[in-house]
Amino acid sequence: MTRPDPADAPEPVALRDRLANGAFLALMGLARLLPYERRVPAMGWFFGHVLGPLAGWRRRIRDNLARACPELPPAEVRRLTRAVPDNAGRSLAEIYSGAEFIARIHATEPLTGPGLPALEQAAAAQRPVILAVAHFGNYDAMRAALTMRGWPVGALYRPMNNQAFNRHYIPAMKAIAEPMFPRGRSGLAAMLRFLKGGGWLSLGYDQFDGHGAVLRFFGLPTKTVLTPAELAIRYDALILPIAGIRQPDGLSFRVEVGAPIAHSDPETMMQQLNDQLEAQVRAHMEQWFWVHRRWKQRGGTAQD
Structure with a gap:
């Protein structure tokens, strides 16, 4: 019987990456308990109000807007620091909703x-x-x-x-x-x-x-x-x-x-x-x- 070549074995995943992946899977597992129409906005809310601030996204968004659109009023900048991560969270939920996402797209042409x-x-x-x-x-x-x-x-x-x-x-x-x-x-x-x-x-x-x-x-x-x-x-x-x-x-x-x-x-x-x-x-x-x-x-x- 041929022994597997150790070079073909997948590289070990760092503990930090395993923990981050586990947290994401737990989050998606909870999100999947919700119907699609609630799951997508729920993930948007989480990204906009929790992940965005923790990941430093709000500061990056403000910096980019100050450079590209300095005329924006402060209230609009504040709105975008939440709305941009919200859209990202919704998109990720849609990717992981597979058949439900595809069916919605196909239904609307x-x-x-x-x-x-x-x-x-x-x-x-x-x-x-x-x-x-x-x-x-x-x-x-x-x-x-x-x-x-x-x-x-x-x-x-x-x-x-x-x-x-x-x-x-x-x-x-x-x-x-x-x-x-x-x-x-x-x-x-x-x-x-x-x-x-x-x-x-x-x-x-x-x-x-x-x-x-x-x-x-x-x-x-x-x-x-x-x-x-x-x-x-x-x-x-x-x-x-x-x-x-x-x-x-x-x-x-x-x-x-x-x-x-x-x-x-x-x-x-x-x-x-x-x-x-x-x-x-x-x-x-x-x-x-x-x-x-x-x-x-x-x-x-x-x-x-």
């Missing part, structure tokens, strides 16, 4: 927007598509809505640092739509084969990228990834923004398909996406994840 005809044409022609997505609303509402149409939506993801958390987080993401490609050499190769074969790939572009180009977001210089535009040019893929916008009831979504971005040079294309996202965020300030360090002062961010 939320796809709309000026770019929808272009998506339908791409599907008919089996043309590759780059879906430019941000940490806005709920990203997975878009994946569920497109998969409902039978469209091949793939996603690139970065595994969490907490390996114990990955063991249930990644399956929860895959339950909404597949394929999913982990960052790394093998995942990148599979992703490119999928795209080249006519697949649709969702790629994020709203976080600081140390290797990106200095573009502008909310009028401020920040490094922005060029990969979505570069891949669109290389594979003659349609590229357009798409977002799952949470509706006033806090539970339903409108999946807005933005107008396609014309192929030119990567910097111009990504600046257009930044501009489009800024307009969308200004219309729904609480739905973008203002916790990100989007405007880093270290690491080479260009200054005026």
Whole structure:
């Protein structure tokens, strides 16, 4: 009988990560005792009033708003320090609600927007598509809505640092739509084969990228990834923004398909996406994840 190679055994998970994962599973276990319509807002409340302050999110949100939107009145800033984590908590509850979340999306058929005809044409022609997505609303509402149409939506993801958390987080993401490609050499190769074969790939572009180009977001210089535009040019893929916008009831979504971005040079294309996202965020300030360090002062961010 062949003995297992010790090198193939999973790396031990740090005690701190096991404790954090256990606390999260306990929280989700309690949340699942509630019906969906109460579970989602309950998780939003917990993130907005408990986790947000403990994690230092409120301070980060205030700092980013002071930099990007100094004209906001104090009352609006206070509202956003709770509303932004609330949206994050709701989104996480929706991811872990799997079939209930998907059923709600499918029941409403939320796809709309000026770019929808272009998506339908791409599907008919089996043309590759780059879906430019941000940490806005709920990203997975878009994946569920497109998969409902039978469209091949793939996603690139970065595994969490907490390996114990990955063991249930990644399956929860895959339950909404597949394929999913982990960052790394093998995942990148599979992703490119999928795209080249006519697949649709969702790629994020709203976080600081140390290797990106200095573009502008909310009028401020920040490094922005060029990969979505570069891949669109290389594979003659349609590229357009798409977002799952949470509706006033806090539970339903409108999946807005933005107008396609014309192929030119990567910097111009990504600046257009930044501009489009800024307009969308200004219309729904609480739905973008203002916790990100989007405007880093270290690491080479260009200054005026």
